[in-house]
Amino acid sequence: MKYLFFCLVFLSLSGMAQGDSQQPAIDSPETTVAGGPVFSSPAPDDIIQKAQDYVVELLGEDYFRSHFSFKNTFKVTDYSYAFGVEFWYNIPYEADISSKIALITFDKEGRILTYRGPKRAYTFAITKEQAIEAAQKAGVEKPEHAQIIYAYSLPQVGLPIQGQEEPEVIDSYVWFIEGSLGEVFGMGRQMTYIDVDTGEVLGFINDTGIQ
Numbered sequence: 001m002k003y004l005f006f007c008l009v010f011l012s013l014s015g016m017a018q019g020d021s022q023q024p025a026i027d028s029p030e031t032t033v034a035g036g037p038v039f040s041s042p043a044p045d046d047i048i049q050k051a052q053d054y055v056v057e058l059l060g061e062d063y064f065r066s067h068f069s070f071k072n073t074f075k076v077t078d079y080s081y082a083f084g085v086e087f088w089y090n091i092p093y094e095a096d097i098s099s100k101i102a103l104i105t106f107d108k109e110g111r112i113l114t115y116r117g118p119k120r121a122y123t124f125a126i127t128k129e130q131a132i133e134a135a136q137k138a139g140v141e142k143p144e145h146a147q148i149i150y151a152y153s154l155p156q157v158g159l160p161i162q163g164q165e166e167p168e169v170i171d172s173y174v175w176f177i178e179g180s181l182g183e184v185f186g187m188g189r190q191m192t193y194i195d196v197d198t199g200e201v202l203g204f205i206n207d208t209g210i211q
Contacts, residue, residue, distance in 0.1 A: 030093070043073040043083035043106070051104040054112060056082035063121045066090070071101060082108035089117060091173075092124050095148040100174060116150075126199045131175035135192040138201045143179035144199055151176070151193055170202060 048070075056064045071086040083106040091100055102117025126134075132143045151174045175194040192204040 025206060043075050043085055046074055047083045047106055047110055048085055049110070050110065051087075051107070052105060053085065054181065055102065055114065055117070058119065059121050060117075067118075068102065081105040081113050083110075087117070091148055093128055093148055094146070096150070096176075099148055099150040118173065119171065122196055124173075124196050126196055127176060128175070130199055131177055131194045131196075134194050134199050134201055135175075135177035135179070135190075138190075138192050138204060140177060140179040140190050140192055143177050145176075145178040147176055148173055149176045152172075172202075174202060 047179060052064070055068060059067075067090045068087045069090070071088045073083070073085045073162065075083055085106075086103045087102045089100050089102045091192050102115075104115050104117075105113045107113055132146055134154055135143055135146075150172075152171055170193075173196050175192075177192040177194065180191070190204055193202045195202055
């Protein structure tokens, strides 16, 4: 799945960054990762300010101040981008670690290349209990795992089959509920994706072939 691949790449990238210090050392040593980027000193202050300004413009200053805090910054050489700035994104419920980090990358001229983080001001109005209830109504008889994740895309209802149309791109934070479907469905498994603000069931994957 695109989501799993994206998360693996992102988690790997986050792990290679220079720690979580609020005041990163300017003379931090270079770290070379085989086949990957070389991390050296933190990004310049103007890059950090550009990153903050970008998120503020996107989500509003009040939302930024109440939901974001500085995590890390780094300079990269021999890679597809030159600088990276990370913020912690405050999610009020259990969430996948990669979903709690907003990452902005820049080229060597200081232009933003990519942004991976919330693109709207989520309220996270749906509680874990409400998300589980919605998943049960969608067929999950015995929910066993629930957390918020960032989902880039969702497969169509039922198992994705080679030759079917591409998964729907949602690029959103969702409740991810996993559990069994119960005896009536032969104890199949289902993963349900639920909007964190409205409780709408955005899609699900199961191993029963149910459409």
